[in-house]
Amino acid sequence: MLKTALKPRWIAGLVFAIVVSGVFVLLSQWQFGRSTTPEAPVATTTEDPKPLTAVLQPGEFFPGSVADQMVTVTGSYDPQKQVLVPGRLNGGATGYWIVSALAVTDAPVLSGAGASPQMWIPVARGWVAAPADAPAPPSGTIELTGRLLPSEAPLPATDAGPGQASAVSVAELINVWEVSSYPGFVTANAELAGGTDVSAAASGGIVRPLNVGPQPPAGKINWLNLFYAAEWVVFAGFALFIWWRLVKDDYRRDLEDAHDAEQEAAAQEAAGDPEPHSPAPHPTEPHPTEPKVQS
Numbered sequence: 001m002l003k004t005a006l007k008p009r010w011i012a013g014l015v016f017a018i019v020v021s022g023v024f025v026l027l028s029q030w031q032f033g034r035s036t037t038p039e040a041p042v043a044t045t046t047e048d049p050k051p052l053t054a055v056l057q058p059g060e061f062f063p064g065s066v067a068d069q070m071v072t073v074t075g076s077y078d079p080q081k082q083v084l085v086p087g088r089l090n091g092g093a094t095g096y097w098i099v100s101a102l103a104v105t106d107a108p109v110l111s112g113a114g115a116s117p118q119m120w121i122p123v124a125r126g127w128v129a130a131p132a133d134a135p136a137p138p139s140g141t142i143e144l145t146g147r148l149l150p151s152e153a154p155l156p157a158t159d160a161g162p163g164q165a166s167a168v169s170v171a172e173l174i175n176v177w178e179v180s181s182y183p184g185f186v187t188a189n190a191e192l193a194g195g196t197d198v199s200a201a202a203s204g205g206i207v208r209p210l211n212v213g214p215q216p217p218a219g220k221i222n223w224l225n226l227f228y229a230a231e232w233v234v235f236a237g238f239a240l241f242i243w244w245r246l247v248k249d250d251y252r253r254d255l256e257d258a259h260d261a262e263q264e265a266a267a268q269e270a271a272g273d274p275e276p277h278s279p280a281p282h283p284t285e286p287h288p289t290e291p292k293v294q295s
Helices: 007-034 170-177 223-270
Strands: 036-038 072-091 093-104 117-128 142-150 184-193 219-221
Touching: 007 117, 007 223, 072 117, 072 170, 093 170, 117 170
Parallel strands: 117 184
Antiparallel strands: 036 219, 072 093, 072 142, 093 117, 142 184
């Protein structure tokens, strides 16, 4: 079959099939790129800081409309309520987030058997390369400005170790700290103590600021474009299949022609050709006689 495929017309056909398949693949990539488009961002004022107590209420589900909102919080840290969250990247290096519990001033207090007398919120204050580099949170009244984010999901069947948490998960942290908490956390941009910024961004020490920006909008999948992308891939494969099928049919025709030629030659050999003979004299033709001599 390789000999058949190497015929000039089938080599040209293969080149044509490859070109057609390449065009189909490019069309598939174009359709695939159009199948996932970001949702148009809704007009928002997330970069204008608002009081936390006006944006989010404790004891409720975290609404998506307040995610990424810059908030201001007044309160105080408890140095006994601080954990490190491992596996966090900063400038390509892997380290730890410092997460401290902030008692929110003038926050509503929940009622119930498991409620604490004060409302707290986890604050991701900065990044360190090693646990020994994590300092205690600043003391006194803190005026915090940061970005409000929803709680992360805890990692299942993961023991981060003493003084650490698997994620910035409110469900996990309230069990460690035994406090009532808002259903989210804040990444600190500024921490003012007596009018002085004591945050990681202002100190310039071994604690690096997080600099968490607004999260990108969720992607939207266009299933029709995704179907077209898969369809063009099928067409590309079908173009090559058609070439292979035509070559195979030509190869079979060559085999049939060769077989027919062999059968015809064998038949002629079996029948044989008769040898030529001298023609017999015509029965009416008189036989030659010797001439008679007259006396």
